[in-house]
Amino acid sequence: MAAKGIREVVLTGIHLSSYGVDDRKAGSFLELKGRPLLELLTAANAVEGIERIRLGSLEPRIITEEFVAHLAALPKVCPHFHLSLQSGCDETLRRMNRHYTSEQYLEGVHILRRYYENPAITTDIIVGFPGETEEEFAETLAFAETAAFAQIHVFKYSRRKGTVADKMPEQLSEQEKAGRSDRLLAVTEQLSETYRRQFIGQVTQVLLEEMTEIDGENYVIGYTSRYVRVAVPIGADGTFEKGAVVFVKLEKQGPHDVLLGHFAE
Numbered sequence: 001m002a003a004k005g006i007r008e009v010v011l012t013g014i015h016l017s018s019y020g021v022d023d024r025k026a027g028s029f030l031e032l033k034g035r036p037l038l039e040l041l042t043a044a045n046a047v048e049g050i051e052r053i054r055l056g057s058l059e060p061r062i063i064t065e066e067f068v069a070h071l072a073a074l075p076k077v078c079p080h081f082h083l084s085l086q087s088g089c090d091e092t093l094r095r096m097n098r099h100y101t102s103e104q105y106l107e108g109v110h111i112l113r114r115y116y117e118n119p120a121i122t123t124d125i126i127v128g129f130p131g132e133t134e135e136e137f138a139e140t141l142a143f144a145e146t147a148a149f150a151q152i153h154v155f156k157y158s159r160r161k162g163t164v165a166d167k168m169p170e171q172l173s174e175q176e177k178a179g180r181s182d183r184l185l186a187v188t189e190q191l192s193e194t195y196r197r198q199f200i201g202q203v204t205q206v207l208l209e210e211m212t213e214i215d216g217e218n219y220v221i222g223y224t225s226r227y228v229r230v231a232v233p234i235g236a237d238g239t240f241e242k243g244a245v246v247f248v249k250l251e252k253q254g255p256h257d258v259l260l261g262h263f264a265e
Contacts, residue, residue, distance in 0.1 A: 002049030007243055008207055009044065012056030034062045038070045045074040051245055052207065052225060054078045057124070060085070060100050063108030072115040078225040079119040080150075081112055086126050088143025089136040095168070096129060102143055109147050118198065120150035120226040127184055128157040128177030130168035137180050144187055150195040150226070152188040156181050196228055196259055199250050203264045206230045206248045211238050214255060221258070222248075231258045 001009060013019065018029045020036020029037075044053050053076045060083045071077055083105065087093050090101050112119050125140060144152060156177040159166055206222040212231065213219070219231040220240045232248055234240050247264040254260040 002047050005049075005243055007050060007245055008052035008054060009050060010054045010056060011040070011044070015059065016056050017059040017062040029059070030061060033064065034067045037062075038067070041071070041074055041077060045076045050076060052076060052078050054080060054227075055082070057082045057084050059083075060105045060108050063111055065111055068111050068115045078227070079116040080122070080225065080227045081119060082122045082124075083108060085123040085143075085147075087129065087132075087136075088125070088140035088147075089132075092129055092132055092136050092140070095131055095165075096126075097164070102139075106143075106147060118195075118226065120195065120228070121147065122151040122153070122227070123147075123149055124153045124155065125184060126155045126157050127180040128172040130157070130165055130172070131170040132157075132172065132180075141184065141187055144184070144191065148195070149188070149191050151192050152184065154181055154184050154188060192257060193253065196257070197253060199224070199226075199228060200252060200259065201250065203247055203249050205245050206232070206261075208232075208240055208242060208244050208246060210242070211240065214258075214260075219260075222246075229258050231260050232263060 011019075017034060017037065019040060021029050021032060041053060044050065053074070055077070058081060063081075063083065085105055086096055086098060088102050093101065109121055112121065125144070127137065127140070156174075157165075157172070159171065204224050206224055208220050208222040210221050211218060211234070212221050214231060218234050218236065218238045220234045221229065221231050223229055230248055230250065231254055248261040249264045250259050250261040252260050
């Protein structure tokens with residue numbers, strides 16, 4: 001991939017934290033402390049030409065002091081971590097059969113912030129899980145604010161036949177789920193804008209991906225290592241080098257989830 005000019009790779013999987021745990025005799029990813037994944041990342045970090053390594057969704061319990069210390073020693077790993085939460089309420093997490101608490105999750109967030117400056121912490125949250133009360137949902141809203149997520153993927157609980165959750169009492173109506181989704185999305189938008197705005201005025205590296213038009217002007221869209229979306233004007237001819245990593249001065253909030261900037265001299 002590096003030989004073809006690709007500069008950023010994303011490692012992803014159904015359970016990325018269990019990479020290398022092919023034999024049950026080897027133990028779980030917790031017993032192995034994520035070492036197989038760290039070995040893979042170390043090898044990828046050594047590949048000449050690859051400038052960024054981004055991780056897909058990680059199981060929150062893999063985020064320990066030891067794991068993150070090793071991770072932070074690999075300069076190509078992007079400071080962007082997607083830790084699946086699902087709910088900020090411990091009682092809801094218990095019903096979901098999640099094997100961590102909100103307190104344990106938050107400790108992982110604190111560890112990442114000790115080793116990385118302003119890392120992007122992103123997550124998934126399901127609203128309207130069977131039995132979720134208004135009070136429990138309020139706990140999730142409060143937790144999202146406390147964790148100060150850079151982005152939240154919001155999902156309404158979808159009932160599926162044959163699952164344990166399908167047989168649970170107190171199924172919420174579609175109207176209730178939609179209302180909670182809208183409320184969490186509003187919080188998400190506010191948190192995301194707050195996270196982006198702290199980078200205004202800074203010069204940072206952006207990997208250029210595609211062209212778009214904003215207010216009749218040609219822009220190239222790219223992402224920072226923290227997965228902040230950036231748009232830079234490129235003139236009438238619309239030419240740019242796709243995949244190039246360039247320095248950009250971030251100037252102001254643009255439309256939707258974009259920061260606007262100019263190529264730094």
